[in-house]
Amino acid sequence: MVFTKLVIAGSRxxxxxxxxxxxxxxxxxxxxVTILTRIKVGGESVSIPGAKIIPVDYxxxxxxxxxxxxxxxxxxxxSGFASKIIDKLLLxxxxxxxxxxxxxxxxxxxxxxxxxVKLLTEGGNWPxxxxxxxxxxxxxxxxxxxxxxxxxxxxxxxxxxPWLEGAFGIFDPRHRKVTFVEGGExxxxxxxxxxxxxxxxxxxxxxxxxxxxxxxxTAEVRATVNDIADMYEEILGExxxxxxxxxxxxIDQRNANLQAGKPAEALALMIHLAALNGSGAxxxxxxxxxxxxxxxxxxxxxxRQLTIEALRIIGMTSKDS
Numbered sequence: 001m002v003f004t005k006l007v008i009a010g011s012r013x014x015x016x017x018x019x020x021x022x023x024x025x026x027x028x029x030x031x032x033v034t035i036l037t038r039i040k041v042g043g044e045s046v047s048i049p050g051a052k053i054i055p056v057d058y059x060x061x062x063x064x065x066x067x068x069x070x071x072x073x074x075x076x077x078x079s080g081f082a083s084k085i086i087d088k089l090l091l092x093x094x095x096x097x098x099x100x101x102x103x104x105x106x107x108x109x110x111x112x113x114x115x116x117v118k119l120l121t122e123g124g125n126w127p128x129x130x131x132x133x134x135x136x137x138x139x140x141x142x143x144x145x146x147x148x149x150x151x152x153x154x155x156x157x158x159x160x161x162p163w164l165e166g167a168f169g170i171f172d173p174r175h176r177k178v179t180f181v182e183g184g185e186x187x188x189x190x191x192x193x194x195x196x197x198x199x200x201x202x203x204x205x206x207x208x209x210x211x212x213x214x215x216x217x218t219a220e221v222r223a224t225v226n227d228i229a230d231m232y233e234e235i236l237g238e239x240x241x242x243x244x245x246x247x248x249x250x251i252d253q254r255n256a257n258l259q260a261g262k263p264a265e266a267l268a269l270m271i272h273l274a275a276l277n278g279s280g281a282x283x284x285x286x287x288x289x290x291x292x293x294x295x296x297x298x299x300x301x302x303x304r305q306l307t308i309e310a311l312r313i314i315g316m317t318s319k320d321s
Contacts, residue, residue, distance in 0.1 A: 001207065001208050001209075003072040003100070003208060004029050005032045006032065006073055008033060008036065008051075010036075010037075010076060010077035010083075011046045013077060014079070015107050019197040020048060024049070024051055026205075029205070039057055054067050064093040065093045065096050069097040070097075073099065073100060073102065073103065076103060081130035081267070084134075087135060087139075091139070099149055101152060101211075104135065109188075109282030110215075111136045115277070115280070115281050123266070124258025126258065142213060154199060154218055156199070156217075156218045159193060160192045160310075161194075161313075170225070173236075176239070176240045177240060178243065179225075179245055180226065180242060181225075181245055183226075184226040186277060189223075190219065199296060202292025202293075202297070210293060218284070218290045228307065232311075235307060250272075250273045253269055
């Protein structure tokens, strides 16, 4: 069996923008899509062609059960710490409504890798109700609980296009700077957002028994920070400043953020550190072989192709343009 009646939590964001578009465009099968959005008083209403929109109060359990009733699967595309809280509320509603599958909004490196667990649990007071590690473990436990709802988590590593465009500060092509950890020679993997969206559609098309209670690595490219710095220089014909940051400094900054009550900032730092410190938490080599059981219809792009596209989006052209 495959999932055709879908409820999606979240209408905007890095994953939602691309994944929803790919899901509603799919013709084999045609998905029946309902999108849940937060209730906004006097706010702009959301309209997405091909999808039904339902504003909900995620903290109203009965309302949430009603919204997901009859769905085959729930996909969460929410972001930030709030997603960890709401994903568990969605799970509780899914279990009462008998929804067969839930896709939590993890979309990162391997949160349950021992090094990632260490980075995301030590150093101070992480909010327990929104801990990414505890939330991931909660969904993993569904494999043993034997309830009506199973899970599937896609683990894509880095979001390559916003990383390459300079969205998260590691790469800063506009100012010809790259920040690296431990020499910049550690490999990590990642997906462009369009590739991730197509991978999500492929997983939805697969026989559900093959994805039940699975954490599925997906990867489009594998590279080091120095590879990317070299690629910038090759494409633009300009030298980039390479700024060394020590792991210990980032950990100290994490601890300071936690002490100051800024867990979101601490989380972002540790996600990046886990990706770049050579631990393997974001080096998803197996993900390079993911093909959605033959249903992945998109071709992987090379690092060069992704870098050229990213530079073009931010208005930077190659030396040969």
